[in-house]
Amino acid sequence: MSLNTLDYLFGPSGWLYWPGVVAAMAVALTAGLLSPLVVHRKLSFVGQGVSHAGFAGLGLVLLVTWLSGGAMHGPGLTAVVLLVTSLAAGALMARLSQHTTRGSRQAGGGDTAIGVVMVAGMAIGFVLTRLAAEPVTRLTGQRPPDLESVLFGSVVAVSWLDAWVTVVVCTLVATVTWWYRRRIVLWAVDEEGARALGVRTSHVQLLVMLLLSVVVVLAVRVAGVVLAAAVLVLPGAAAVRLSHRYAAVVITSVALSAIAVIVGGVSAFELDLPPGPMIVLAGVLVWMLACIQPRLVKQQVAS
Amino acid sequence: MDRPSAQPAISTDVDAAPPLLIEGVRFRYQSDQPDAVRDVSLRVEHRSIVGVLGPNGGGKSTLVRLALGDLEPMSGVVRVAGMPPSTARRKGLIGYVSQERPPVAGVPMSVRDFLSYSLGAHLTGFRRLQSDARDRLAWAMDVTGASAFDHRPIGALSGGQLQRVVLARAIAMEPCLLLLDEPTVGVDMQGQAAFAELLETVRQRTGCGLLLVSHDLRAMVAGCDQIACLNQTLHAHVAPDGLTPSVLAEVFAHEGEGAVGAVHVEAHLAADCTHEHDAPSSRDAAGRVPKDGRDGA
Numbered sequence: 001m002s003l004n005t006l007d008y009l010f011g012p013s014g015w016l017y018w019p020g021v022v023a024a025m026a027v028a029l030t031a032g033l034l035s036p037l038v039v040h041r042k043l044s045f046v047g048q049g050v051s052h053a054g055f056a057g058l059g060l061v062l063l064v065t066w067l068s069g070g071a072m073h074g075p076g077l078t079a080v081v082l083l084v085t086s087l088a089a090g091a092l093m094a095r096l097s098q099h100t101t102r103g104s105r106q107a108g109g110g111d112t113a114i115g116v117v118m119v120a121g122m123a124i125g126f127v128l129t130r131l132a133a134e135p136v137t138r139l140t141g142q143r144p145p146d147l148e149s150v151l152f153g154s155v156v157a158v159s160w161l162d163a164w165v166t167v168v169v170c171t172l173v174a175t176v177t178w179w180y181r182r183r184i185v186l187w188a189v190d191e192e193g194a195r196a197l198g199v200r201t202s203h204v205q206l207l208v209m210l211l212l213s214v215v216v217v218l219a220v221r222v223a224g225v226v227l228a229a230a231v232l233v234l235p236g237a238a239a240v241r242l243s244h245r246y247a248a249v250v251i252t253s254v255a256l257s258a259i260a261v262i263v264g265g266v267s268a269f270e271l272d273l274p275p276g277p278m279i280v281l282a283g284v285l286v287w288m289l290a291c292i293q294p295r296l297v298k299q300q301v302a303s
Numbered sequence: 304m305d306r307p308s309a310q311p312a313i314s315t316d317v318d319a320a321p322p323l324l325i326e327g328v329r330f331r332y333q334s335d336q337p338d339a340v341r342d343v344s345l346r347v348e349h350r351s352i353v354g355v356l357g358p359n360g361g362g363k364s365t366l367v368r369l370a371l372g373d374l375e376p377m378s379g380v381v382r383v384a385g386m387p388p389s390t391a392r393r394k395g396l397i398g399y400v401s402q403e404r405p406p407v408a409g410v411p412m413s414v415r416d417f418l419s420y421s422l423g424a425h426l427t428g429f430r431r432l433q434s435d436a437r438d439r440l441a442w443a444m445d446v447t448g449a450s451a452f453d454h455r456p457i458g459a460l461s462g463g464q465l466q467r468v469v470l471a472r473a474i475a476m477e478p479c480l481l482l483l484d485e486p487t488v489g490v491d492m493q494g495q496a497a498f499a500e501l502l503e504t505v506r507q508r509t510g511c512g513l514l515l516v517s518h519d520l521r522a523m524v525a526g527c528d529q530i531a532c533l534n535q536t537l538h539a540h541v542a543p544d545g546l547t548p549s550v551l552a553e554v555f556a557h558e559g560e561g562a563v564g565a566v567h568v569e570a571h572l573a574a575d576c577t578h579e580h581d582a583p584s585s586r587d588a589a590g591r592v593p594k595d596g597r598d599g600a
Contacts, residue, residue, distance in 0.1 A: 040410065183424045189412065189457075190405035190421075193472065196371075198393045199424050244456040246412045246420075 005269040019163035020155030024222045024261050024279065026163075028231060030170040030215050032257030033177055035236025036249050037208060040188045046093045046209065047229030049114045050216045052121035053089030055150065055225040057082045059128025062144055066132040070139030075162065082217050089117055090213035091206065125150075125225075153224030153276030155265075166218050173211050184208060185246060223276040231257065234283035238290035256286050320385030322480035322512030323347035323370060328379030330365055339365040342536045343379070347480065347512035352502060352526055354515045357533035363516045364402075366533060367484050370514065371399060384479040391479070398473030398511070402484040404465050410458040414449060414468055417457045421472045436475075443475035446504055463494070474505050481505065481513045488519070499526035 009017055038044055061081045065073040093114050129147065137143050149157060158166075177184065186194040187204040195201045212232065219228035239253035263286075264279030271278075325345040331338045340362040347353045357363050368374045369381050372388030383391035391397055407417070422440055423432045432440075444450040447467040452460065457468065466486075473481060487495050502513060503526055515527065532538040 179428045182420050182426055185412075186420050186424045189407055189410045189417070192401055192403070193405050193421065193469070194424060196392070196397065196399040196401070196473070197421055197424050197476070198395045200393070240409070240411050244411045244413065246410075246416060249411045 005266045008269050016156060019160045020158040020222065020275075021265065022163045023158045023166040023218070024155060024265065024275070025258065026167045026170040027215065027219045027222055028235075028257040028261040028279075029254055030173050031219060031231040032235040032239075032254035033174055033250060034208075034212060034215060035232055035234070035253045035257065036239060036246070037184065037188045037236070038212065038232045039236040039240055041208075043208075043212065044229060044233040045114050045118075046090070047212060047216055047232045049093050049117045049121070050086050050089050050213050051220055051225050051228040052118040052125075054082055054086045054121070054217060054220050054228075055125035056121040056128070057085030057125075058145075058150055058225075059125040059132070060085060062132035062136050063128050065140065066135045070136070073136070073140050073142075075159070079165070079217075082220070083214070086213040086217045087210060089121065090209040093117065093209065122225075149224070151224050151226050152274055153220070153222050153227060155222060155275045158221060162221060166221070169214060169218060173214055176207070177211060180204070180207065223279060227276055227280045230280045230283060231260075234280070234287050235260065238283075238287040241290045242293075256290075257283070260286050320382065321346055321348050322384055323514055324380070324382040324385075325366075325370070326380045328369060328376040328381060330369060330374060330376050338535060340369070340533070340535060343533070345531055345537065347514050349512055350506050350510050351528045352506060352513040352515065354517065354527040354530045355533050356517060356530055359518060361518075361534040363518070363533055364484070367482065367516055370480075370482060371397065395476050396479040398476045398478030398481040400466075400469050400473050400481075400483045400486060402488070404462060405469065407457045407460075407465070410456070412457050413454050414457050414460070415444075415453040417468065418444065418449075418453075418472055418475065422475055439477055440471075440475045442508075443471040446501060446508075447471040447474065470501075474509070477509050478511055481509075481511050483513065483515050485517050485519070486515060487517065502526055 008014060009021070038047060058078070058081075061073075061078050064077065064081065129144070129150075133144050145154070145157065183194065183199045183204050184207070186197070186199060187201050187208070191201050194204070215232065216228050219231050223231055235253040235257035236249075238256050239249045242252050243249045260283035261279050264282030265275050267273070267282065268275035268278035323345065324347075325343055328343045329338055329341040343362075343366065345353070345355070345366075355363060355366060365374065369376055370383065370388055372381075372383075372390075372392055381388055384396050386394075386396075388397065410417075412420075418440055419432055419437075422436050423430075426432065441450070444453060447470050449464075449467045449471040452464060457465070460468065470483075470486075473483075487498055502515075505511070506513060
C-alpha cells in the first residue's frame, strides 16, 4: 500500500501542510501533558467553555474589523482577541468552579454557569459572524474564515508564523507545568489537603485555568471550536486506565496524544477527509482501546 | 523535631507561643442567623492533647475553620503559634486531617508518591525533597502503619488505610498544631486504642499541640488531657475525669431526648467505668499512658 500522505507532505505542494502538521503536533503533545489534570479535576467542561468562548472571540474579531472600517484586521488581532476572551472565560470558570468546590451547592452555580458561558459564546459567535461577514469582506477584500473551518479546524490555514508561535507557546506551557508540577498535581488530586499543606490553591487553580485556556486557543486553530476540548480529554482519559504511576500516566498521555495526531492525520490525508475531526476520532479510538484493555496492562504494571 | 529555620528568631517565637490560642471568639455565618460560636476561649499548649466535644450543629466545624483561618472571627482572636492561622498554615505549622477523605478514588499514584508530592508541594523545578523531610516522612509512615502499603495506588485504598495516609502526611510536616476533625469516625474500638497510642507517640516525638474535634466520646476520652464541650459556647473545660453526666447533659441538652445524645452519654459512662465493660482493657491502657506522662511533665 502506498501512502498518499508521504506524497502529499514531500510532494511539490507539501509546504502547504507542514506548518499545520508542526502546530498540530505541538498542541497535541502539550494537551497530552495537561490532559491527566483535566480528567482528575473533571475540567473537560471548562475546556468546552473556553473553546466556545473562543468562538465568540472570533465573532468579536470580525466586529472590531467592521467597526474600525477595515483598519484593524489580520492574524495578530485575531490571536490577541482570542487569547483575551479565552483567558476571561477561563478565569470566570475558575471562579465558578471554585464556588462549587467550596460547597455552595445552590442551583445555578458551578457547572450550570459553565453551560451558560458555553452556549452564550456559541450564540454570540454565530450572530456576530453572520452580521459582520459581509461588511468585513467588502472592507478588507478578504473573506473571513468560513464557519466550518472555525468549528472543525483547518490545518491548511496554519501559516509558518502560526506554527512557530504555537511551538514556542506550547514549550512555555509545558515548562511552567513541569516547574510547578508538584503543587499542580497535588491540587488536582487533593485540593483541601494541598491547602492544608500551605499551597495557595486559588493561585494554582488560576494558573492551571490559564494554561488550559492557552492550549485550547492554540488547539482551536487545528481542531476547531467544537473539537478543541477533545484533545484535552481523550489522551488523559485513556492514559489513567493504563498505569498506576502518575509520571507514567503523563508520559502515556503525551504518547497517546501524538499517536492520535499521526493516525488521525494520516487517515485524513488517505481518505481525503478533514484532519481535525479525524484526529479526534483517532483519539476516541485510542480511548476505547484503553477501556477494553485495562486489566491486561494493569496486571503487567502491578507485577 | 527541630524545625529547620533560616531565622532563629521566628523559630523561638513559634516555640514560645502556644500552638493554638482562641480568645473570646464569636462567629456567625449570616447576620440574620444566630451565632455559630460565641465566647469561645481555648488554649492548646505544646505537648498537650485537647478534645472538643459537642453535638451536631454545635459549632465544631466552625471552630475548626476558624483555627485554620478559613473563617475570620467577628470578635476575639485566633492565633496559631502566635500568628494568624492563615500565615501559620502557609508556613506549614498546621497539620490538618479533615473529616472528609481526599477524593482520590482512581487516582493513579502510589502512596509513597502521594506523600512525597504532598511534602514537597512547595518545591519547584529541579529541587527535590531534602533528606530530613524524607526521614520525617519515613518515620510518619512507619508510625501510622502506612509503610505497609506504600507502593499501592492511593486510589485503591480502603477508608481506614487512606486515613492513615492522610494522618502520616499531617504528622510528617511536624506541625506546631495538629488538628484532627472527627479522626476516629468508622474506626473500631481496637483501632481507637491504637489511635490513642499513636497520638501519644506523635506528641512525644514532635512536641506539637493536638486538637481533636469529635461528636464521639469514645474517641475523646482515651488520651486527652483536657476536654472542652462545645455547643455554640464552651460549656466546660475539664480533664476527662471531670466529665460527669451532668456536664454532658448540659452540653447535649439541646438535643433533648434525641437518640444521638443518649448514645453519647451512654458511651461516655461506659468509658468512665472501664472495669465493668466489654472492651475496657485496651482503652484503659491507652488512657493511662498519657496521664502518667502528663504527671511527669
